[in-house]
Amino acid sequence: MDKIDWVTKLSSRKFWAAVTGFLTAILTIFEVDNLTIEQIIGLVSALAVLIAYIIGEGLVDSARASAETKNTSSEVDKV
Numbered sequence: 001m002d003k004i005d006w007v008t009k010l011s012s013r014k015f016w017a018a019v020t021g022f023l024t025a026i027l028t029i030f031e032v033d034n035l036t037i038e039q040i041i042g043l044v045s046a047l048a049v050l051i052a053y054i055i056g057e058g059l060v061d062s063a064r065a066s067a068e069t070k071n072t073s074s075e076v077d078k079v
Helices: 006-010 013-029 034-078
Strands: none
Touching: 006 034, 013 034
């Protein structure tokens, strides 16, 4: 069984669209009023943007640190 790559999943727009669609359908089934549905979906969307940003920046920082480490070790090897 394959492992789920949560970093990719949580930064995926398709995943968050599926979550909001699912929540909207569930809230509609339970006859939650439209204003509450809009507020909940707004909150989920805001969280999705924040999570995707944090993960994206973390990946960029990690790649930058890895490149700097690689460049530093290359310079040491030359000496």
